[in-house]
Amino acid sequence: MQRKLALLIGIGALTVLLMLRWDHVMTLVNLMSSKQPSAEPELPPDTITPIPGSRHLMVSAFKDHRLGGAIRVSSIICRQELQPLYCVLCANTDAKAVGALNQCAFSQAKVDVHSESFGFPFVTSDVLCMSPALQQATHVSITANPYANLTFLSIHNQEVKESFRYNFTVCISSLFGEYNNALQFAQTMEMYKLIGVQRVVIYNTSCGPDIEKILKYYRKEGMLEVVPWPIDKFLTPSTGWKYDLHPGDIHYYGQLTTLNECIYRYMYQSKYLLLNDIDEIIMPYKHANLEKLMGTLQQEHPNAGVFRFENHLFPKTQFDDSGRFRLPRWRSVPGVNILEHVYREPSRKDVFKEWKLIINPRSVEQTSVHSTLKQFGLVFKVPSDVCRIIHVREPRQAQLSKDQLFVDKKLWEFEELLIPSIDRALNESGVL
Template sequence: MVNTNIKLFILLLLFVILTFVLIQEFIRYAFRFTLPVIPISSEGKNVHFRNNSITSIKHSAHFAVSAFNDHRINKAIRVISIIRRDSLQPLYCIYCIDDHDCQTSEAEVQIHSDHFGFPYGASDVLCNGGHTQNATHVAISTSANISEIHSEDLLPINNEVTRESFNFSFTVCISNLFGDYNNVLQFVQTMEMYKLLGVQHVVIYNTSCGPDLEKLLQHYKREGILEIVPWPIDTFLNPSKGWNFSEHGGDLHYYGQLVTLNECIYRNMYQSKYVLLNDIDEIIMPYKHVNLSFMMDDLQLQHKNVGVFLIENHIFPKTQFEESHRFSRPEWRNISGINIMEHIYREPDRKYVFNPRKMIINPRSVVQTSVHSTLQYHGDVYYVPFNVCRIVHVRTPLQGSLTKQQLHVDTRVWDFEAELISNVDKTLQDSDLM
């Protein structure tokens, strides 16, 4: 009798265990789903998802921008996002392999610490779960119900494969073009200068630009050096034209500059050895070396653990002209914009005033960035000395009361004059601008 009771107990226990396992499997597969609304090509391989640069997260005030596998954190999915800071709510990741095998997990929202008081902030939405490393697409949702997700909600996941060798040594990230920007001459001079310095890839986020600059952008796109990312932020939000919320107002800092800088880092993480983060009117200029490659080889040899190199900004007032007018070329007089070769006078550094820096980074060392410094990173940070590298920034003066005699003469740009002038002329001609 005792043996019979033991046998019955063992059978009952096995039945309970089997039932539990079956329930677990049912729950697991309940969260795997095929999305029938996604159109598939005849070969069944190429799924046509929307690839917009900004996607509204339904039933929320938030937006998703782009998605990347982050190989540094077990290939979790990192979605660069724009989150309204006062409207946080639970979010879910729906990640899929093409049009099938979709799973869900709770999302972790990380709003970047630099938001300058604006209602919206650059953010990361992290997706952790089983098989994220195999997913090809992801959606951020306010619901864990996979059936509510449609093809237009899904973002392609990039950074699928790490590379031992990079497509580019140097990529420049230009955060934003807006306000029908049409400074053609300075732009073409800057692009050609970067090419002489060893840059092979430039990424620009374009909200709006003037017609002449559009011709120039299309020329560089055809040439293969320029990647243009449409950035229609003004159709989704009221972006600020400045960085100070109390002064400039708006929903989001400076046309989403912080979002695009972070997006550009992840976009180029396994494409480019180094990424330069700076504005369209700035040139990160080596002074001790002939080009960026020699400079970075030297700096990295001396500072092996450094992944973030901070470069001093120096102002060259556009109101002060070189007196001989040797570069006031008649061929350029009808080209809109600033001729940087005429502006060789540099404002003195003010030791009592903060001098904002820009950066050359190893993108694989950076997790989050602001404009003038990184927010989260691995490794060390190095302040590059003034005599090694500094930014040539031709713009309106910050010390407008200074006379020409109180400024420093800095003719570094002239070291490239023969090739620079020839290349600028050819580009303007090829763009039908001269």
């Protein structure tokens, strides 16, 4: 008798538990249905979207075929307030099905907080969703509160591609602080064209009026994609890389998030990605262009998917004595004339080298600024005599005199094509 009673109590408890869980799912779906019973899913008006019931943010969503079709949502997570998050995956094949019970799945998400945060409380993260019954999902939402109004992200990278629109794409992490270094930016863009870059992606928080004109010019030309990045509407971004020195909610205007987002955005659009800053040029020294460089490197290191390049600093305080490229027509353009700065600081063995990267995006899962965090292939450090970064900026070794620096006139080799193309960009953009 007691055994029968215990069995009945157990069955009853299980029934109640199942009813409660079903009621939880049905409530969520009904809320979605009542909000938009016969419309396309509500999409975010911006590139950053708050996750309901939390301080976290979601950015964009991609299908990761390397992980069995998991949906990867690029996100920014407050690591001190990590809580259970849930995925709502919907198949919107007929553009009217979101909210229908047989078209949506609700499941707990896996949160993968990136190991690199530089000490800041808000960290680049991946929210991973997996529902075998919904491999055809077209939209996803992340929530900590199933009763909240949901905003859905379109799921990109639905298909694996073996051919790519671009061979080389540069990912520039962020523009902020009314950045207006127009001359150096135009020179860098034109230099990249000459060595084989077909696409540049910039995440823009704010920029100055002259940079705005040049961005418009390159967008119209088709070389540039500008991704709005209003991180300052949601968090207090740091203007530096180290929390103790540059306080804020998130590292350097969300640089780590934008770099990782760019990898997935262009995973099936570009054969290679260059991950570097706006004032840097990854320059081949033994090859005519990037295609020949990477052809050689990939042949010599077929299992490598990440190539690291050493940063070499050209102090903008040291000028070429000849004045050969001190062109009068450029004097009215704000910014640094990189052709005047041919003196390079010596490399220091005892100091951290600020490597930058060329990657096969399909070989990388997560990246930091100077190295990848998770990758599927090998990593190769490219010798600096083969290829190095030309980085014109404030000196790091200001105590060195000019005769203690190396003369490096690599950019001058492109003078015949470079100067007219810079002039054309400055004129047609309206900056000159």
